[in-house]
Amino acid sequence: RLSRLATALPPTMPSPSLRLAVVGAGAAGLVAARELRREGHAPVVFERAAAVGGTCLYDAAPAASSADPLASGAAHSSLYASLRTNLPREVMGFLDFPFVATAVGGGADEDPRRFPGHEEVLRYLEAFARRFDLYGLVRFETEVVRVRREDGGGGRWAVTSRKLGEKGKPDEEVYDAIVVCNGHYTEPRVAHIPGVDSWPGKQMHSHNYRISEPFHDQVVIIIGASASAVDISRDLAGVAKEVHIADRSAPACTCKRQPGYDNMWLHSMIDHAQEDGSVVFRDGSSIKADVIMHCTGYLYDFPFLGDDSAITVDDNCVDPLYKHVFPLEVAPHLSFIGLPWKVIPFPLFELQSKWVAGVLSGRVKLPSREEMMEDMKAFYLKLEARGWPKRYAHNFADYQFEYDDWLAEQCDHPPVEKWRKLMYAANSVNKAARPESYRDEWDDDHLVAEAKEDFKKYL
């Protein structure tokens, strides 16, 4: 594919004012719309749901749960009822719209905690949409079903969308560029378990988990060690008979009771499942379980893009992309906001959006295609040198701030605040030291004070 680039590229015609389609009105789509409009463009935001918020829009009754608990529910979010943020609110918010009670609007529903419940995050995104007058840009209950590159060069795209619940022909309109903000928390990734097809228990994915009550007195195996696995295992330990966590990075001999719990154990990964209801771990031990819950993350999925988008998704790596945003072959007419994970998402979305907006207007220059290609190759070499599998391509655990600051520099924006970087690190340390109580006990009040001082300029 790369060797074709020099000839396959459409003429790039950045312009101060373009008609743009943004797919999704979650945190990424909202901030993209704001930045694109600030730059002088005319964005139209397509949103399948009836409201803004995306993942942060809690859905108490996921449609997929009864029929196939492993299936995706394209229109519902992955939040569980008990979810509180795992990042402190000062860190989480957009750079110029602090996530503080006054910005959210307070009121009877207010959740002033530093690590609030998910309802407060939704209120924050709604407040953001109101404050920057974004509602008028969104076409609700409208799904993008196909994005097709227009013939004749120029880099324009035809967008086919359909209004949900309405019969009749889908609409087709032409846009100068597409900004994809469709999120990556709806298509469950499921662990492969030999023998599971004849295992008689129930499997589900954390995508469809909401509350612990249905698991009363059951034996549940949770696969995973991520934030959701940690939260859900603790949620379940309160009602289930036993909770067993299978962690693929735990040594094969692992089988230990979790401190503070008399019904929760950590194990190595599952080896196989058997017809008699037992599940065997890699150390050879086994238990009879009622439920296997896959807390194993999600897959990138762009069902509305075809081959002409010039990207592929292979082992959960979207490529070839320049800096995880622009497909080399069609930049800047197609871009992706929000692919990186293990990050502070909202500020990263904001900086990516500023960059895309600036590039589209021609104010910010992209390097030549050859340079972008070289950069991408160097990135893959680094990934290889770390011994990371391809599916970690968008895992930014070690360099999110380097990336953020690079984006900021492209846009003549100040780097991410020092207090935010320090607070993120302090939260990681606190979470490791106090896994049960980090949301209510911490040692970084001096950074909170610094953040609040900084916020004064925006409030």
Ligand code: FAD
């Ligand atoms: P989404 O929020 O998924 O929005 C995508 C939108 O696109 C959706 O509204 C969807 O309906 C729409 N869409 C998709 N396809 C189409 C289409 N074809 N046509 C029209 N519309 C479409 N982040 C934090 O900062 N702190 C936390 O504590 C935190 N905790 C989390 C806990 C969980 C369990 C999860 C799953 C995520 C958490 N995150 C947290 C991450 C954060 O919620 C996400 O990074 C963020 O909400 C993603 O925003 P997004 O706009 O990229 O995607």
